[in-house]
Amino acid sequence: MAISMPSRQLFIDGEWREPVRKNRIPIINPATEEIVGDIPAATSEDVDIAVKAARRALKRNGGKEWASASGAHRAKYLRAIAAKITEKKAEFAKLEAIDCGKPLDEAAWDLDDVAGCFEYNADLAEALDAKQNASIDLPMDTFKCHVIREPIGVVGLITPWNYPLLMATWKIAPALAAGCTAILKPSELASVTCLELGEVCREVGLPPGVLNIVTGLGPEAGAPLAAHPDIDKIAFTGSSATGSKIMTAAAQNVKPVTLELGGKSPIVVFDDVDIDKAVEWTLFGCFWTNGQICSATSRLILHESIAKEFLDRLVKWAKNIKISDPLEEGCRLGPVVSGGQYEKVLKFVETAKREGATVLFGGNRPQHLKNGFYMEPAIISDVTTSMQIWREEVFGPVLCVKTFSTEEEAIELANDTHYGLGSAVLSNDLDRCDRVAKAFEAGIVWINCSQPCFSQAPWGGKKRSGFGRELGEWGLENYLSVKQVTRYISNDSWGWYTSPSKL
Numbered sequence: 001m002a003i004s005m006p007s008r009q010l011f012i013d014g015e016w017r018e019p020v021r022k023n024r025i026p027i028i029n030p031a032t033e034e035i036v037g038d039i040p041a042a043t044s045e046d047v048d049i050a051v052k053a054a055r056r057a058l059k060r061n062g063g064k065e066w067a068s069a070s071g072a073h074r075a076k077y078l079r080a081i082a083a084k085i086t087e088k089k090a091e092f093a094k095l096e097a098i099d100c101g102k103p104l105d106e107a108a109w110d111l112d113d114v115a116g117c118f119e120y121n122a123d124l125a126e127a128l129d130a131k132q133n134a135s136i137d138l139p140m141d142t143f144k145c146h147v148i149r150e151p152i153g154v155v156g157l158i159t160p161w162n163y164p165l166l167m168a169t170w171k172i173a174p175a176l177a178a179g180c181t182a183i184l185k186p187s188e189l190a191s192v193t194c195l196e197l198g199e200v201c202r203e204v205g206l207p208p209g210v211l212n213i214v215t216g217l218g219p220e221a222g223a224p225l226a227a228h229p230d231i232d233k234i235a236f237t238g239s240s241a242t243g244s245k246i247m248t249a250a251a252q253n254v255k256p257v258t259l260e261l262g263g264k265s266p267i268v269v270f271d272d273v274d275i276d277k278a279v280e281w282t283l284f285g286c287f288w289t290n291g292q293i294c295s296a297t298s299r300l301i302l303h304e305s306i307a308k309e310f311l312d313r314l315v316k317w318a319k320n321i322k323i324s325d326p327l328e329e330g331c332r333l334g335p336v337v338s339g340g341q342y343e344k345v346l347k348f349v350e351t352a353k354r355e356g357a358t359v360l361f362g363g364n365r366p367q368h369l370k371n372g373f374y375m376e377p378a379i380i381s382d383v384t385t386s387m388q389i390w391r392e393e394v395f396g397p398v399l400c401v402k403t404f405s406t407e408e409e410a411i412e413l414a415n416d417t418h419y420g421l422g423s424a425v426l427s428n429d430l431d432r433c434d435r436v437a438k439a440f441e442a443g444i445v446w447i448n449c450s451q452p453c454f455s456q457a458p459w460g461g462k463k464r465s466g467f468g469r470e471l472g473e474w475g476l477e478n479y480l481s482v483k484q485v486t487r488y489i490s491n492d493s494w495g496w497y498t499s500p501s502k503l
Helices: 044-063 071-087 089-100 104-131 164-178 192-204 218-227 240-251 275-291 304-319 339-354 407-414 430-439 472-477
Strands: 010-012 015-017 024-029 034-040 134-136 143-151 154-158 181-185 211-213 233-237 257-260 266-269 299-303 358-361 378-381 398-404 424-426 480-488
Touching: 010 044, 010 192, 024 089, 034 192, 044 154, 044 181, 044 211, 044 218, 071 089, 071 104, 071 164, 071 192, 089 104, 089 164, 089 192, 104 164, 104 472, 154 164, 154 218, 164 181, 164 192, 164 233, 164 472, 181 218, 192 211, 218 233, 218 240, 233 240, 240 257, 266 275, 266 407, 275 304, 275 398, 275 424, 299 304, 299 407, 304 358, 304 378, 304 398, 339 358, 339 378, 339 398, 398 407, 407 430, 424 430
Parallel strands: 154 181, 154 233, 181 211, 233 257, 266 299, 266 424, 299 398, 378 398
Antiparallel strands: 010 015, 010 211, 024 034, 134 143, 143 480, 358 378
């Protein structure tokens, strides 16, 4: 299936613009290790131009064109973008599969979610109009008070490569719904569909400068964006180490940040489950998106009484996963995104073996695939809580296993992590599920499933997994500033000071 990768420039002020330094970054297909195109490499000069364009768009015509326009006005553009995404779904899904190695069926599903997220935020934008000038009850009848919800301003959005357009949309859609203008910096490892979003914006007539897209390396484009003095807020999804750097940069200008960072999420399986159903959710929770999910439930905490049968079935199911070129029909596990990530994941498996863990299955290159960054999904047992594989995020198809005997022990193991993004519990005892859900130290809990995500429900973590929430109404609130307006309505003087006329 021959597909040509589009060649784009930076998308700034509604136009395609060559980077100041004219540099480009090769696109490497992780399924073949071949260069299939390139993307523009922005630097601080380009970021500055994009920020100026976004600032102009925010202020243009006194803000009436975008920032202070009605939510209903902005919603029309969001719905138009959603319709275009749906129209281009097949094309965009293939581009993402080639760009980051995601199985085509998953990429197509992601594109449905992209369109759905724009539609949902269009609904929120319209609902925002009715919330404007909401009255506040005061204890003094000589005052009246109301609140205005305003866009926070020009926002910098820095996004990862595992869900290229979807993670960008989680930020772009609510930012635009709120009336912000934005600069998107996607990962240099998967920027193709994010750049194509620029063309979608041109086609629907989005006002120039409302959304700007600058691709490039983190130190050369992401860092200048995070530190830019004329950015009002940064929203970032990525590693905890990079998130810490972004917090530091933003702190210099006292600007707010939203951080969705790493994870090492648990999936606790009790002894009363249907084993095959639980096995499939366990695999899906860790190996979906080629194992490259911040919320991956990559620590299986398994009741000891079913451990042998469960692990035997788990290995059989894992062996049945189709590993292939992402464009091949029925692919369920593609390559990891890059050579660097591939070596990192393999090293995690080797370290686990060296530390005394047992690889029950996988962790090697599939014999039928000689090229590409492929590996069989790894299932690792005999893990202790001091091992690297238990404590550190792998960001690849690697599942580690530890057994438990009591509910209390399971909860203790689940919370034995610096992270707190996702968590899952599988049991037919729903009262127990509710107890465990309350005990989990995580921002997201799944009961009898793993990884479902909806535009309407909040997404985010605690501890080193970051702070703030995306999606749902909480996602929109990230990009709004609340202004209090209080009016004195009495005809009487305030009377605190003695009037000179009365002396």
